[in-house]
Amino acid sequence: MTQVVGFKRAEGNTDLPLPAYASAGAAGMDLRAFLPDGPVRFEQGQGALISTGFHVELPAGMEMQIRPRSGLALKHGLIVPNSPGTVDEDYRGIVMVGLFLLKAEPFTISHGDRIAQAVFAQVAQVSVEEVQELSQTERGAGGFGSTGVS
Numbered sequence: 001m002t003q004v005v006g007f008k009r010a011e012g013n014t015d016l017p018l019p020a021y022a023s024a025g026a027a028g029m030d031l032r033a034f035l036p037d038g039p040v041r042f043e044q045g046q047g048a049l050i051s052t053g054f055h056v057e058l059p060a061g062m063e064m065q066i067r068p069r070s071g072l073a074l075k076h077g078l079i080v081p082n083s084p085g086t087v088d089e090d091y092r093g094i095v096m097v098g099l100f101l102l103k104a105e106p107f108t109i110s111h112g113d114r115i116a117q118a119v120f121a122q123v124a125q126v127s128v129e130e131v132q133e134l135s136q137t138e139r140g141a142g143g144f145g146s147t148g149v150s
Helices: 070-076
Strands: 006-009 029-032 040-042 047-057 062-068 085-087 094-101 107-109 114-122
Touching: 029 047, 040 047, 040 094, 062 070, 062 094, 085 094, 094 114
Parallel strands: none
Antiparallel strands: 006 047, 029 114, 040 107, 047 094, 062 085, 062 114
């Protein structure tokens, strides 16, 4: 069953298309830059918060994850530093995308450019309780590469 996610245009956004999947099998929906005042140029080590030009209403129990576009990340070094960013179901502000440039070559984002992708996921809220012991597992406390590479 397909769930409906509502997108409302931000003030001044009269021309951007609704977020959409670029192909039938895409997991991520493309988000575009809303830059009515002109392009944003990134220099190495610079970050900026870029508007998508839309507010969102998510169904109960769903989050919207903001992820980098692989081409921008690999070819140009433009990443989403808190990837994946989370938009909670009760957020109604404008969806913003944090971007950061890693590479030395400057990169410019223009109005309407596809800057990130949104992936929708079900989430569960849990109850928390303090315990004195945790169950034992084969892995135990091993982390950060403890299971090896190959």
